[in-house]
Each structure stands twice: as C-alpha cells, then as structure tokens.
Amino acid sequence: MTAPMLLAGGYRNEVWKVRAGQRWVVEKRYAEDPGDPNPMYPNLPDSEAAVLVHLASTGSAPQFVSYTPPGAGHGAQLVYEYVPGTMWRRGVADVARVLHEVHHGPTPQGVRTLHGCAAEARRHGDEMVAGVPASVAVPLVAVRPVAASEQPPRRRSLVHTDCGPGNLLRSRHGLVLIDWQCPGVGDATEDVTCFLSPAMMILYGRPPHTRDATDAFLQAYASRAIVARYLRDGACWHYRIAAYCLWRAHRLAESQPTLAALYHRALAAEIQLLSKWGRR
Incomplete structure (x- = not known):
C-alpha cells in the first residue's frame, strides 16, 4: 500500500497525494479562516468544488472527483485527479x-x-x-x-x-x-x-x-x-x-x-x- 504524500505549496490548507485504485488523486483538506479573514484570498471550499465541476470538460482545471462540505468536527474536503506536471x-x-x-x-x-x-x-x-x-x-x-x-x-x-x-x-x-x-x-x-x-x-x-x-x-x-x-x-x-x-x-x-x-x-x-x- 502506498502511503499518502503531503504536497508542498499550500499556504493554509493541507494537500495530499493519495492512491485511489489505479490512479492518484489529490485530497485537499481545508483549514478554517482565522478570526481576521483574508480580504483578498478567502478560503471558499464550496466555490472551488463548484468551479471544478463547471470546468470539468475544458482541461483548464483538475478533474473533480468528490466533495465533502464542512461538518461537525471536520473541515471541508475536496478530491480531484492528480495532475502530473511542473x-x-x-x-x-x-x-x-x-x-x-x-x-x-x-x-x-x-x-x-x-x-x-x-x-x-x-x-x-x-x-x-x-x-x-x-x-x-x-x-x-x-x-x-x-x-x-x-x-x-x-x-x-x-x-x-x-x-x-x-x-x-x-x-x-x-x-x-x-x-x-x-x-x-x-x-x-x-x-x-x-x-x-x-x-x-x-x-x-x-x-x-x-x-x-x-x-x-x-x-x-x-x-x-x-x-x-x-x-x-x-x-x-x-x-x-x-x-x-x-x-x-x-x-x-x-x-x-x-x-x-x-x-x-x-x-x-x-x-x-x-x-x-x-x-x-
């Protein structure tokens, strides 16, 4: 079994590369915005999920897999296909x-x-x-x-x-x-x-x-x-x-x-x- 890998680059959210059957996916685990919210770049997981669904056929964004909204005791989680690249x-x-x-x-x-x-x-x-x-x-x-x-x-x-x-x-x-x-x-x-x-x-x-x-x-x-x-x-x-x-x-x-x-x-x-x- 291949262990999940934490990907670099996220300022606030944890982004993991995870094996799912025959493919790799990304699990994005959202942190809640602090009491002093960011005035330019808010953390909007519902919106990210909506955009990935919207752009699914264009190739300009990763392919959407699933989305779990935030709930009691857990933050939102978005899953999309891993895109190999630089x-x-x-x-x-x-x-x-x-x-x-x-x-x-x-x-x-x-x-x-x-x-x-x-x-x-x-x-x-x-x-x-x-x-x-x-x-x-x-x-x-x-x-x-x-x-x-x-x-x-x-x-x-x-x-x-x-x-x-x-x-x-x-x-x-x-x-x-x-x-x-x-x-x-x-x-x-x-x-x-x-x-x-x-x-x-x-x-x-x-x-x-x-x-x-x-x-x-x-x-x-x-x-x-x-x-x-x-x-x-x-x-x-x-x-x-x-x-x-x-x-x-x-x-x-x-x-x-x-x-x-x-x-x-x-x-x-x-x-x-x-x-x-x-x-x-």
Missing part, C-alpha cells in the same frame, strides 16, 4: 491563452461576485491601506492612482483571482490552473493584473516579468477589449495588490518576520511599477 516557469503566451479560455467561457453558479471596475478595485485597496498605520502607508499612498474608471466590463467572467506561477501547472496536455479556492465572477482584468504583477511573482519565488514578457502576454491574450481595460485600469488593480502586500506585511511583522519581509519586497516591486505606470 510549476510554470516560462511561456507567457500559454498563460494568456488558458486565461482567455477561462474568461470567455460560461460563468458558474454559486460563486461570489467580485469587484467589477477599476474604481471598486481602488476602493478595496483604500480599505486595506486604512487597516495599517498611516506612517507605513506613505510610499504606497504617494503612487495611488488618481483616475479610476467606473465602467464595468462588457461581460463578466469567471476569475481565478490567484493565478500566479505556483497555481499554474504545465502538464503533458498543456497548462492547468489549480487552487481555485477563492474564485468569483467579475472583471477579467483582475486575473491579467495578478499574472503580470511583480509582487505576485516575488511571492511565488520568481523574478518579475520583463517588459518584453509583459508585452508578449498582452499580445497573446486574444481579447483586445480586456487588454485595453488593463492598459487603462491596471494601475488601480496593481494598487490593490500593493495594498494587500502592505496589509499582510503589517500583520505578519511580529509572528512571521521572514514572511513579512517577503511581502515588503513584493510591495516595493509593486510600488515601483505604479510609479512608472504613466510612462508606459
């Missing part, structure tokens, strides 16, 4: 294609509604900035975007929200998006920003994208309307990511100083991007 490291055009497929397919039922425009993203960033001492927020406030469009997208999309390199697996069949624990229906610009964010790359242990890589991604993303939204509104979405890094760094400063320092590095990279945004 974490994404290169090929931004491939990421653009899989995100475009997800964004322009049908939207699922039973998931949350996300922020739908740049102004809402900036307001959310402001809320996170308000949760830290004003003295530590000065560098970010200095690059806060002035303009923020209220225009919603032409169509709302299924949005992963955390599509950094650690949640992109390159399998023999192509790229697969994993860890759908905080999805929603909203503006596809959120995912475009997440993937292009220097902060998110740093948090996943990768160097920020070069200008050439960013341009190649935007060229490969097939919706010119979403690319135009990113070029117009991206500063507000990047500001929101920077605000989250600031919020996390402040809360981790005493309990996990090494991780807090990583969030400070990510914040600095996002601020640098914002400081140059108008000169793109």
